[in-house]
Amino acid sequence: MPQPEQFEVLILGSGQGGKLLAWHMARSGRRTAVVERRWIGGSCPNIACLPSKNEIWSARVAHLAHRAGQFGTVTGPVATDMAKVRQRKRDMVNREIDFHLQQYKTTGAELIMGTGRFVAPKTLEVRLNEGGTRVLAGDQVFLNVGTHAAIPSVPGLEAAGPLTHIEALELDYLPPHLIVLGGGYVGLELAQAYLRFGSRVTVIQSGPQLMSREDPDIAEEMQRILSNDGIEVLLGATPLRVKGRSGEAVTVTVRTASGEQEIDGSDILVATGRIPNTAGIGLEEAGIELGARGYIRVNHRLETTAAGVWAIGECAGSPQFTHISEDDFRIIRDNLAGKDRSTRDRLIAYCMFTDPPLAVASIPASRAPPLPELPLAPLAPPATPLDEPAAPPALPLDEPAAPLAPAIVPPPPPLAPPSPARPPALLDVAPAAPPAAIA
Ligand SMILES: Cc1cc2nc3c(=O)[nH]c(=O)nc-3n(C[C@H](O)[C@H](O)[C@H](O)COP(=O)(O)OP(=O)(O)OC[C@H]3O[C@@H](n4cnc5c(N)ncnc54)[C@H](O)[C@@H]3O)c2cc1C
8 A cells, every 4th residue: 555645634524514624624734635436516506406496495485387378477488497497506616516526626626536445544545536546544434425216116106217306307308208116305305396387296105104214294295386286296116126217118017005006107216215325435444434325433522433523414314404513513622622512412304305394393202302293284275365275273382381393384485486405604704705505
């Protein structure tokens, strides 16, 4: 092994928390390197939060245009040009990449494009994208390698060439009938967007409700809203086999309580969960242990089983949101500065960007004080003044005694671009605001 290049701070994966840590450390004068194999800035600005919210906004415009006549606005025939939807999204992503490159330049953190794996404790070998290898060692090493979409082992599914969120956000055509496997956040956001662009959409969920982690009343309300929009939802439907090719014709056979059923579609999107990017990167060479389901074992300070090595974001098993990865960065930053911060006590708030969106703020059930029964008011007055879905009038948030807010389904947003999951505290380290995600 050649003599490693020595860095004070070495980060594998330029995800949300990793890049913020890199910029912070480099600004503080530390010799810092980040190894990234593909997505400059990680998933959020390239293939996940921001591009999905960008296309979801295009879908909302399509939805309003289709219904304009109901509101007295006279339009001609309405159609969606998916190539243009994609281009608008690509332009936004390119602005994000420029912003990130500028941050690397101004902070002095070195961005090394290549695939890294451990070859010794705190030492990475990087296969460079431009060819060749470099060996890098860090006094302090941070892992922020994220996750990827799981493809469940259903006979014929892989051979069908299914879309994941990455390909779905790159489509330049409208699927005539999109079948979505998985009724979680990613599946539902994209299902509603494609419905609004003009696709027929069927969501297949193997569990008894959509959004398996939410309370049943919340899930039922969201199902009602989406079904009213026109999405076909199949609950308790276990996929048995898939035939055909996504983009041409696919048939999914499912088992339901009432027997086997075949669903014919044109395209299939898989959104059934995530797998950590921790396999094949030599963690065993570095004394970094994995826990259940392949996530890196960390303590409440995000320290791994190897001294001087931390893990950040989804690969550490943190809740899968961009602002949580960012909070992991804050915890590590503060602890390195002598504070004593922990992942234990944080409030996990998140949003699903359907229309209407679902916002959730909660603390771990283990720490939650007993709450009085606060039934959600029925979320469906027959019609709001906008004739838009489901505005919830009464919410437990109104209760002064309630120490935490369960989930809420707010009224539809006004006609202004939503603010997507743009990490606000980026401003902690980067005063220059990046270009807006939604042009
Ligand atoms: C479709 C979709 C929509 C989403 N929308 C939202 C949303 O609206 N709001 C929200 O809060 N969250 C959302 N999320 C989740 C959010 O994207 C992630 O939680 C967030 O990006 C944090 O990820 P991370 O920091 O753990 O890692 P990531 O951002 O995934 O970064 C990991 C990086 O490591 C790199 N990498 C991996 N292995 C290696 C290796 N061996 N060598 C070099 N580089 C490597 C990867 O290329 C990647 O760039 C969404 C996710 C998806 C899939």
